[in-house]
Amino acid sequence: MSTTHQSGxxxxxxxxxxxxxxxxxxxxxxxxxGDFADCEDAVQEALIAAATDWPAKGLPDNPRGWxxxxxxxxxxxxxxxxxxxxxxxxxxxxxxxxxxxxxxxxDDTLIVMLMCCxxxxxxxxxxxxxxxxxxxxxxREIAAAFLVPEPTMAQRISRAKATIKSSxxxxxxxxxxxxxxxxxxxxxxxxxxxxxxxTTSSGPDLARADLSGEAIRLxxxxxxxxxxxxxxxxxxxxxxxxxxxxPARSGPDGELVPLAExxxxxxxxxxxxxxxxxxxxxxxxxxxxxxxxxxxxxAIHDRxxxxAATDWPxxxxxxxxxxxxxxxxMVSLNRAVATAMVNGPRAGLxxxxxxxxxxxxxxxxxxxxxxxxxxxxxxxxxxxxFNAAAARTANLRERHYxxxxxxxxxxxxxx
Amino acid sequence: MRFMLLQNYGPVESDCPPMTEWSPADIKAHIDxxxxxxxxxxxxxxxxxxxxxxxxxxxxxxxxGGSGAPVVTDxxxxxxxxxxxxxxxxxxxxxxxxxxxAAQASAAPGPxxxxxxxxxxxxxxxxxxxxxx
Numbered sequence: 001m002s003t004t005h006q007s008g009x010x011x012x013x014x015x016x017x018x019x020x021x022x023x024x025x026x027x028x029x030x031x032x033x034g035d036f037a038d039c040e041d042a043v044q045e046a047l048i049a050a051a052t053d054w055p056a057k058g059l060p061d062n063p064r065g066w067x068x069x070x071x072x073x074x075x076x077x078x079x080x081x082x083x084x085x086x087x088x089x090x091x092x093x094x095x096x097x098x099x100x101x102x103x104x105x106x107d108d109t110l111i112v113m114l115m116c117c118x119x120x121x122x123x124x125x126x127x128x129x130x131x132x133x134x135x136x137x138x139x140r141e142i143a144a145a146f147l148v149p150e151p152t153m154a155q156r157i158s159r160a161k162a163t164i165k166s167s168x169x170x171x172x173x174x175x176x177x178x179x180x181x182x183x184x185x186x187x188x189x190x191x192x193x194x195x196x197x198x199t200t201s202s203g204p205d206l207a208r209a210d211l212s213g214e215a216i217r218l219x220x221x222x223x224x225x226x227x228x229x230x231x232x233x234x235x236x237x238x239x240x241x242x243x244x245x246x247p248a249r250s251g252p253d254g255e256l257v258p259l260a261e262x263x264x265x266x267x268x269x270x271x272x273x274x275x276x277x278x279x280x281x282x283x284x285x286x287x288x289x290x291x292x293x294x295x296x297x298x299a300i301h302d303r304x305x306x307x308a309a310t311d312w313p314x315x316x317x318x319x320x321x322x323x324x325x326x327x328x329x330m331v332s333l334n335r336a337v338a339t340a341m342v343n344g345p346r347a348g349l350x351x352x353x354x355x356x357x358x359x360x361x362x363x364x365x366x367x368x369x370x371x372x373x374x375x376x377x378x379x380x381x382x383x384x385x386f387n388a389a390a391a392r393t394a395n396l397r398e399r400h401y402x403x404x405x406x407x408x409x410x411x412x413x414x415x
Numbered sequence: 416m417r418f419m420l421l422q423n424y425g426p427v428e429s430d431c432p433p434m435t436e437w438s439p440a441d442i443k444a445h446i447d448x449x450x451x452x453x454x455x456x457x458x459x460x461x462x463x464x465x466x467x468x469x470x471x472x473x474x475x476x477x478x479x480g481g482s483g484a485p486v487v488t489d490x491x492x493x494x495x496x497x498x499x500x501x502x503x504x505x506x507x508x509x510x511x512x513x514x515x516x517a518a519q520a521s522a523a524p525g526p527x528x529x530x531x532x533x534x535x536x537x538x539x540x541x542x543x544x545x546x547x548x
Contacts, residue, residue: 146506148460148506151457152457152460152463152506154460155458155459156459156460157460159460394540395542
């Protein structure tokens with residue numbers, strides 16, 4: 001999510017370096033001064049200072065040291081204005097202590113990520129904080145991506161940090177027995193961040209599409225920190241295999257193109273190859289988690305020459321497994337689609353009947369039913385279901401798509 | 416999730432007179448209330464935008480006139496009560512929170528500090544589909 005590139009490569013290089021160093025510098029500061037929330041503010045200010053200083057004057061000899069020095073100075077300024085005297089005393093005391101032992105940098109990035117995705121935060125609060133503290137984005141960039149005013153986003157981030165502070169979490173790796181659960185929180189946040197960018201529908205699309213890129217970058221950072229967790233790898237693979245289809249996912253005017261109708265030659269072969277390599281590397285190494293299974297399904301789609309020639313029986317097997325480990329009704333809905341592809345639309349429709357209780361009046365239930373009814377030849381009922389789905393979706397492009405489908409079937413009935 | 420919280424000039428649930436008949440202190444208390452609510456929403460990281468609109472006296476309805484000039488209708492309008500008076504655009508975590516904010520806005524004080532209980536229309540803004548897609 002870079003801003004301008006007027007000075008060409010040097011600005012971009014400085015930005016990439018800054019963003020890579022952001023969580024490490026934050027880690028070093030927290031280890032020395034203790035307060036995560038204040039240190040995070042100070043690092044943000046140092047990053048903004050570097051973003052103008054470095055491209056103009058060239059990179060400092062020790063960029064990491066430069067950032068730590070500037071951030072420490074900002075922190076001191078922050079406390080100078082602080083009327084609470086004990087705060088300054090605390091800081092003075094921490095300065096008089098010998099500098100903390102060199103921090104394990106790889107762990108620091110992971111710890112910062114775990115803090116940002118603390119279970120006491122909702123994903124809506126965790127996402128902007130992670131983008132700032134781990135991703136090194138500025139509040140302005142994050143506000144622009146989420147289409148809210150900068151002060152609103154700044155407040156959201158401060159509140160998130162206040163919540164973390166009140167949880168009194170130490171800046172350290174959690175005990176090994178708690179790590180897997182904490183990692184799940186991180187993966188969930190990254191998954192939602194990816195979707196935020198992938199399903200973008202309004203506003204400056206490009207800025208929001210970059211959120212998917214950010215999610216992928218953060219997932220790569222996570223994989224580097226926890227290389228032996230197959231779910232981390234599974235999530236990264238899922239993101240790459242989904243991102244690969246983005247160029248085909250919307251038409252020339254931004255209209256939604258469903259998977260069945262996408263021009264597969266537009267899919268990104270490089271991303272697909274990387275995703276398949278990643279998921280093949282972890283599948284079969286034991287218990288496959290949800291992200292691995294979803295990535296495996298995405299890989300089958302991405303490898304298929306066409307919608308009809310997709311290995312639907314294999315996809316159905318994977319959805320069976322997935323459904324056995326999650327209560328997510330959307331998984332059941334997708335399983336009904338796979339069932340229809342394997343055993344015919346009527347078989348899929350029968351599964352949908354059982355889902356009404358869990359999904360209620362959800363637009364996705366209506367749209368899947370519409371597609372299956374159309375496949376089964378009941379065009380009148382299909383048009384009604386497309387209309388029902390169009391009226392219930394909260395997504396503009398989806399509404400256009402669904403209303404167009406209803407109109408198409410309506411016209412066909414009249415001719 | 417984004418919601419538009421809309422207020423029009425329609426009748427309020429309490430039987431309070433129009434604002435032109437309020438005391439200056441009551442008008443000030445009302446405006447202070449609205450500003451305090453906006454400040455609170457900003458502090459919570461939920462406020463995207465809040466605007467009041469000029470009155471129905473300045474409203475115009477415009478219809479494309481084909482090859483001729485557009486048809487512009489000035490007030491007064493018999494249906495002026497249905498016109499939008501102002502809105503808040505909020506970005507919240509759940510529908511319940513939007514309803515809570517609307518209830519708060521509906522409690523804006525009228526004469527004597529009594530809540531005027533203005534109905535607030537809560538409308539979700541079309542946005543990204545469900546993440547489970």
